[in-house]
Structures are given as structure tokens and as C-alpha cells.
Amino acid sequence: MPDALVRLHQLTVQFDDRPVVDRVEMAVRRGDIITIIGPNGAGKTTLIKAVLGIQKPSSGKVSLANSLVIGYVPQHLSLEATLPLSVRRFMLLSGRSGAECEAALERTGVRHLLDASVHHLSGGEKQRLLLARALARRPDLLVLDEPAQGVDINGQAALYDLIRQLRDELNCGVIMISHDLHLVMAATDKVICLNQHVCCSGYPADISHDPAFIETFGHQVAESLAVYHHNHNHRHNLHGDIVTSTDVQGACDHEHH
Numbered sequence: 001m002p003d004a005l006v007r008l009h010q011l012t013v014q015f016d017d018r019p020v021v022d023r024v025e026m027a028v029r030r031g032d033i034i035t036i037i038g039p040n041g042a043g044k045t046t047l048i049k050a051v052l053g054i055q056k057p058s059s060g061k062v063s064l065a066n067s068l069v070i071g072y073v074p075q076h077l078s079l080e081a082t083l084p085l086s087v088r089r090f091m092l093l094s095g096r097s098g099a100e101c102e103a104a105l106e107r108t109g110v111r112h113l114l115d116a117s118v119h120h121l122s123g124g125e126k127q128r129l130l131l132a133r134a135l136a137r138r139p140d141l142l143v144l145d146e147p148a149q150g151v152d153i154n155g156q157a158a159l160y161d162l163i164r165q166l167r168d169e170l171n172c173g174v175i176m177i178s179h180d181l182h183l184v185m186a187a188t189d190k191v192i193c194l195n196q197h198v199c200c201s202g203y204p205a206d207i208s209h210d211p212a213f214i215e216t217f218g219h220q221v222a223e224s225l226a227v228y229h230h231n232h233n234h235r236h237n238l239h240g241d242i243v244t245s246t247d248v249q250g251a252c253d254h255e256h257h
């Protein structure tokens, strides 16, 4: 099994003696798309901040692969509203060359906005700009905090699709937070349900049956996800991709209901 890009060992973060992230174990490898779901205040952003090194663990640790390059897409683009700033200038502030910035913007579908003001971009355009900035670093690990916020439903599906393509092109690992359970179930390889501690984790179709998932999100949510469940007549590799019967190393062979 390839080495992990990032590994959490019993990661715990406390604020005023209150554990907000409680003894979390997790590993992200190249090719993984791992989505963290959980109710408000569950500790998702705090966990991501610990991965980024901007939140110190109270105990446990975060191990990163040597010279790991992380591309981070924050929830929002927060900028001084009175400061004039074009998309081109914003991208160049990342320290990458003009050509690299333009290629990244092209890849996320917003190169035509090079000379637009960042203040006038739509919600979806801003998310694609933030993704381009992360991409320009050619990251080993993409970290996204609710990347689909402010994006309409069609745009969300396209954005998740793009994230999958980028994972393939860069052969990077992806860790993201999402609140949109339907899209998560449709677009993710592995889901971690966090409520301070890890309630349950696994393939999307499996975890929605997990009593811990139902307890966290309620029967209504679990039932509404039933549409994504299906009987499998195929096998998965460890990344959740379908494999043929001759290529079964590390595959699971199970039925989902």
C-alpha cells in the first residue's frame, strides 16, 4: 500500500478543555478523495486547519509526507472590498508564473475572466478561481473546505466532476468538507462522518446504513439517500473505482442494499 500523504494519529484539538476533534485517525493517499461530513460545529474545519498546520493539536499528531505540497481552497474568498484586484493580479500573488497561472485558470474554466475584477465574480466563478490558485501550485494534496458553497446545483455537479478529473491528472490526494450529502454520496470515494470523533467511515453507499450515521443525521436524511444505493454486481479497488475480476488486488466484493 502506498505511503500516506497525510496521516492523523489520535488527533485531538481542545478549546477551553472541550474536545472539538477527539482522537481522530485518518490517512489520505494519492488518488483518494475523502469527504468529511458532519453537523455544524462537528470539528470539520478545525481538523482541516490541523492538517494545514494552522491549528496546533492538543494531543496526537499530524504526519505529512516529505516536501508535501498542499493546495488549499478556503470556504470564501475574503478580500478588502476597496482594493482593486484583477483575476490576473490575484493569481500572480501566488508567486507562480503568468503561464502557470493562465494554465490553471484555463483548467478550471475561468481563463476568460483574467482581466475581470475579483470583486465582481459570481459565487461559482470565485470557487473556480480559488481552485485555480490551489492548482497552480501543482499540489500533492488538495484540501477543500466546502468548495461548492454559493454554487448552483448544476455547477456543483460540474465542480465535483472537475475535482475528480484533477485528482486523476495530478495523481494527488483530495480531502474536502461538504454539507451536500447527495453530491457527496454520488461523487466521493470515501466518507468520514465526524462529530468530534469519527462516527463512521467508508464507501458512501455503506455508511448511510450505519446506525452512527443515522443517529447523527436522522432517518429522513438516511432514507433520502436511498436513491443512491444499488446492488453491486462488480468490485471496487481501494479507491472505490470499479475493477475487472482479473484486477482484484485490494478489492472489496460485497453487496450494498
Ligand SMILES: Nc1ncnc2c1ncn2[C@@H]1O[C@H](COP(=O)(O)OP(=O)(O)OP(=O)(O)O)[C@@H](O)[C@H]1O
Pocket (backbone or CB within 6 Å): 015, 020, 038, 039, 040, 041, 042, 043, 044, 045, 046, 047
Ligand atoms: N479558535 C477557536 N477557539 C474556540 N473555539 C473554537 C475555535 N475554533 C473553533 N471553535 C469551536 O469549535 C467547534 C468546531 O468548530 P468547526 O469550525 O471546526 O466546526 P465545523 O464542523 O467546521 O462547523 P460548520 O459545519 O458549522 O462549519 C465549534 O463549537 C467552534 O465554536
